[in-house]
Amino acid sequence: MRGRMEQISIMLPKKTIEELNLLSESENLPRSNLIRFAILQYLEKKKEGEALQKFVNENFENASDMGAVLKELIEKIVEKGKEGDNAKQRGR
Structure with missing residues (x-):
């Protein structure tokens, strides 16, 4: 374990x-x-x-499948935002 930690510590930015x-x-x-903690954080993020x-x-x-799904999600979020804005304007 110690050898592995030393190898990873070399990969940490100076x-x-x-x-x-x-x-x-x-x-x-x-x-x-502290270095052990930083290494564990690095491994967790990895x-x-x-x-x-x-x-x-x-x-x-x-x-492209992922892009299509993300585009659809963004459109839904934008639409909900517009609905909220319209509701605020009607309430004024």
Whole structure:
């Protein structure tokens, strides 16, 4: 596990490592714990991205299907917004 954490810490942006070092000093926290937390956050976001990609792959045959669904959702949202605006105007 430790070796894997070290490999992932190398992938973290240099700026992130520098920010973690500063935070470690200012909050008097062990740097290793902060880096471990950052790595776990990185892995969690990566896992969420993979889950989202899997969902898209399973539910849409291709990008145009997804685009059509998104377009339909946007149109519904816009229509609801217009209905709300019209109701406000009638109420004035």
